[in-house]
Amino acid sequence: MNGTLLAASTTSTGEAVQFWILGTVAVLGALGTVLMKRSVHSALCLAGTMIVLAVFYLANGAYFLGIVQIVVYTGAVMMLFLFVLMLVGVTAADSLKETIKGQRWMAALCGLGFGILLVGGIGNASVGTFTGLAEANAGGNVQGLARSIFTDYVFAFEITGALLVTAAVAAMVLTHRERTERRDTQRELAEKRVREGKHLPPLPAPGVYARHNAVDIPGLLPDGTPSELTVSDTLRSRGQVRDVSRKALADLAALERRTGEYLGRGESTARGGPGGGGGREVRDAADVRKDVSDDSPAVDRDGDRDGDRDREAAK
Amino acid sequence: MNPVNYLYLAALLFTIGASGVLLRRNAIVVFMSVELMLNAANLALVAFSRLHGNLDGQIIAFFTMVVAAAEVVVGLAIIVTIFRSRHSASVDDASLMKL
């Protein structure tokens, strides 16, 4: 009932304070929406703004709308946005560099002019005095809305209903992809693969360590270089491949050295050390590494090359 | 404080949203800016309904929300389709109208 009081009465200092604080937040959010490089961030900023607006609705005695705002917008719509973002690629940051000549200046000009005009318009609009929603909301805001929606605005309401249905159907139609030709049979697919000289057997698994289960870590080839095939295309295309070859090898080497020092004996103890085939492979790799470890620049170069490849993949 | 400030705020937000539409290439962000504009409008409507002491403003705002929802659904569907076909969500890439 505090809300109603607020709504009914002329603005209290409380509302003033609330307005100034949240208003600032809202504007910042809006600016964020426009200016953030990554669209995810924009989406989040927008969500913030919307929540603030919901609060303002409440403050203005539009309780129903306030709630709807939160549920529909901040809930449904923003989620929809985020889904699409995920589909399109969350992390892809688009540059804010303008490509169309003069577009930015025109936009700025129009925006500024338009803003000024609106403000001016509101300024000289005679909205000095205002009547609160006290009696309008007397029978309850929701009931009030419901009454007029189902009496005066009933047609509009029905039509919007139709609109929603249409929109839903439209969305399905748009996103549904019609299969034009017959789906290939398994045999045909297999033959196609052979014909195209594709990689016939299943792809190798990503490098998995006991430490954590990470699909974004490429498996290492016998020579210790990471194998691109082991990581899914999506991750590769997003440039999210985490290359651990060098770190892992370094750890292993350090471990063996320590055990060597600790046991005082070299290679032998290492045999029958931890790990099955995988360990063995790794050990072999380690050996190889050790052989070449004295000329580390080569390794670095090696690593650099991998890094480059990753970055290229990212692009 | 005079609730007219709500209107000023709405104007501000609207303008920001508009410039967002004009400045961003990413279709999704453009859409968000549009949403921002709609919300600004809604805020103004709500403020009006308070000013005039009747609920019509709110009802309009309500309808706006519904329409906005529908628009978002379709719009996003379109974006997805475009992205599928040309692997980009940039509005500038969809410039076949250019000579």
Next chain:
Amino acid sequence: METLIGLLVAAPLLGAAVLLCGGRRLDRTGHWIGTALAAASFVLGAVLFADMLGREAEDRTLSQHVFSWIPVGGFQADVAFRLDQLSMTFVLLITGVGTLIHVYSIGYMEHDERRRRFFGYLNLFLAAMLLLVLADNYLLLYAGWEGVGLASYLLIGFWQHKPSAATAAKKAFIVNRVGDIGLSIAIMIMFTTFGTFAFSPVLESVGETSEGTATAIGLMLLLAACGKSAQVPLQSWLGDAMEGPTPVSALIHAATMVTAGVYLIVRSGAIFDAAPAAQTAVVTVGAVTLLFGAIVGCAKDDIKKALAGSTMSQIGYMVLAAGLGPIGYAFAIMHLVTHGFFKAGLFLGAGSVMHGMNDEVDMRRYGGLRKYMPITFATFGLGYLAIIGFPGLSGFFSKDKIIEAAFAKGGTEGWILGGAALLGAAITAFYMTRVMLMTFFGEERWRNAPTPSPKEPSVEPAAETRGEYEVPHPHESPRSMTIPMIVLAFGSVFAGGLFSWGEAFVHWLEPVVPFEHGHPPVSALTVTSATVVALLIGVGAAWLQYGRKPVPAVAPRGSLLTRAARRDLLQDDFNHVVLVKPGEYLTRGLVYLDHKVVDGAVNGTAAAVGGLSGRSRRIQNGYARSYAVSMFGGAAILVAATLLMRAV
């Protein structure tokens, strides 16, 4: 009776139509048809003449309204004929001489495969000329006027394969057109002033209008007369017109058409009487032309061109007389008729000579022909005596009267004009004697081949063109050619005496052509004797130069005046410099202007629009966002507009 007038015109017109549309099947009979119809109209004329003589002098005027030609508002042009003594005179002259020349042409054009068309054109000319003299309003006269122009165009250019002929024809038509401007403007003024342009109303009420108007009409009519009658300054075409076949020169450019101007002036006498200024102009033109033509005539070696010069000057006499008012009109017509006889005779003689000398026209290549073609010599000689005004022959009577009248004009003006006329008489005697001597006397210069004189292309012998020179065998022309010459010779001998027998001619014309006796400051006898003296001087001078010493076969360079006269006193050069050249430049300039400026402006605009749209097309860059910007801007503008609306 009246209906016969229409037939008078219709007969030759029919002939023309038949002959020109008839096609080849008429080639053998064509010339007979033509001649027959010409003769028919002559007979008709004679019948009408007889009928006219049968009536009182006052009601001799016949008029026939055939049909309404152009009726628009107050403008009522009728096809209506008027046959009075004046037109009767012309009718007889035209049909008579015309018939004779038809006959002559039968022989002359014998070897021309386009003879049928020639006769068609001749008939066309007759019809047009008769229309001219029979019309009872100026517009119909104008029709005849242009009709004879057309006929003369066709006949001058009859040998179209000769570029010179085609050019001469064109020149004649266009110079005539310049004169026609005068006639048409005159008609316009008449219509504006009197609301009509029929002879009688105009001539009767001309006194009621201002002298200025009358003068304007008079000058315009004079311009027309100059064009048709080859008077200075529109005389240049007549010399070239000699490109046409000789019968044509005889009929059109000596006897009839060129005198139409005189007819016009005499017919419109009332107007000139009301406009002294115009009359002065007329006499000036006449005097100048008679000297001009005479001088040109002295220098020409081409026999036809020499005769053309003389024609010019003789018509000068007539115009002069016509300009003198009532004291001169009748004599103008009288001289016109006699001149019609003897000049036609002279031309036919010249044609006969050319016929015998295989189309040689250069008199320097003639000589001693009298014993080869005696009939031609005789007739030509009579014509010669007539034209120089040998006492007792027609020319004497008519010319002498004109000179008297000129003196009778009175005052210094009279003296000047009379003097000019006398001088003209002397020169006439000179050049005609020259022609006579060079053609029929002296040694036979045609026996040896010509030495071409490059600087005189005009008198280049036709023989030249036919490869090496074969000596012509001068022979008398066939009967069909000699008979007309004989008849005309008779006319040139007796007509004058007949006419001035008790001033018969003057009285015959009087009802239509006002006449009053002129009173020369000195006695008529003095004038006559002066004329005779002048004539003797001329003959003597000619004999001294061409009779006593042999004539050089190639023209000597001659004095400055001679050379100028050979070039028609530089008239063509004058026209060329003053009119033709500037005209050409103007035309070329305009063509360029039309292409570059007028058209260029249009194409320029088109190009500009194209470029502009090309530029503005750039704005449509296809980016949705830039479209959005413009949308947004538009919205902003709308808001601004609404605010402003609310503000005011």
Next chain:
Amino acid sequence: MSFPLLTAVAALPAIGAVATAAVPAARRTAAKWLALAVSLATLVLAAVVAFRFDPGGDRYQLTESHAWIADFGVRYELGVDGIGVALIALTALLVPFVVLAGWHDADPLEGRTPDRRWRPTQGFFALILAVEAMVIISFAATDVFLFYVFFEAMLIPMYFLIGGFGDRAGARDEDEAAKQRSYAAVKFLLYNLAGGLIMLAAVIGLYAVTADQLGEGTFSLQAIVEARQSGELAMAQNTERLLFLGFFLAFAVKAPLWPLHTWLPNAMGESTAPVAVLITAVVDKVGTFAMLRFCLGLFPEASAWATPVVLVLALVSIIYGALLAIGQRDIKRLIAYASISHFGFIILGIFAMTSQGQGGATLYMVNHGISTAALMLVAGFLISRRGSRLIADYGGVQKVAPVLAGTFLIGGLATLSLPGLAPFVSEFLVLVGTFTRYPAAGIVATFGIVLAALYVLVLYQRTMTGPVRPEVERMPDLRKRELAVVAPLIVLLVFLGVFPKPLTDIVNPAVEHTLSDVQKTDPDPEVEAAK
């Protein structure tokens, strides 16, 4: 109501056009005969119109009136006064000759056999008939909007006639010719469209004015004229002048009046001779006709206001056109410029505002149509023989083809308006009519006749006379078909030159009406001559 005769006259060629276009590709000759038959039938109908028309009767006769676009007061209103009858007769008369003269102009070129869809011949004749139909409607329309529609629609078939069927004889090489052709066609179209659009604005303006002052707007010529005379419609001075200019400009382009003339030489030069005749003898007449009927009828004060300028322009056209004709090297362009000079005379006569002037102008429209047709068609035959439009390529034709030369000369003499041939009557009337009110203008215009003599005779001399050039030695004389085209025209020229009364009787009353519209009367002679 009685049988809609005017509609029939216009509809017949229209239907004929469709039918001709529908003739299958193989049956080219059939299409030709069909077109000829239709045009002759139209001529018969037009003759019926001419006889049904009673000069003594009321101003507009054979009227038809049906609502068309009721909301805007647009009506399908037809009706002819004497001027309309004369011009309809002219059109109906000329088209058969055009068809006959163009008999082979649209035959497919040797070597390439036309496929089923490409049917040039059918198209050619169908277009000609279509033009005829539209022209007739515009001559008969008494509803401004109706007139405007067909005035503009005319451009479409003309465009295709000019651009699609060029003068093959004139082709230096095919591509070059095609380029010239399309240039000419586009120029023609744009020029006339520009004028027409300005007129459209004026038409709408007129509607607005009437709607404003008469309560409900109308396009009906008679209604507006009556309203003007009864005084219930009084346009503001400037409004009237603007509207007048809007109309006049369109007509001046069509007419064409200097300096809006440059499209005509190109169009006439590049198109085939029959089409050129169609342009200058038929289509352009709509312009002058409309000046007489609409400019003077709707805006008398403005016409009076504009008269001095128009007269000067007309004089310029006369002299300028003649001088340029003298300067041309191309036969057809020469004739085109001659036509410009003649249109100058027509406009001079119209704006002299005297019964002689306007009567003469109307006669001039008819006579110029016939004489130019004669001259142009013979020129076309000549060109088709030698395959060149340049005067310099001819010489001595008179010797090898005397009949051709003769007819050419007669056409030329008509063009220089020799007495006894039709154009003289009209030209002299125009001169007199002008002189009575504007002596200076009359005198200047008179110089046009000398220049006319110059360009005609120079043309004749250069092409027909002189020694025979080797190229023309084998030139055949006129064939039967060609003679059948030229002979009637010449007969007509002579007849109308000697006895124009039938024509004047029809025209005079109409002219009187027009003069009463502009409240002008002929100036009285100074001296009342003793009749």
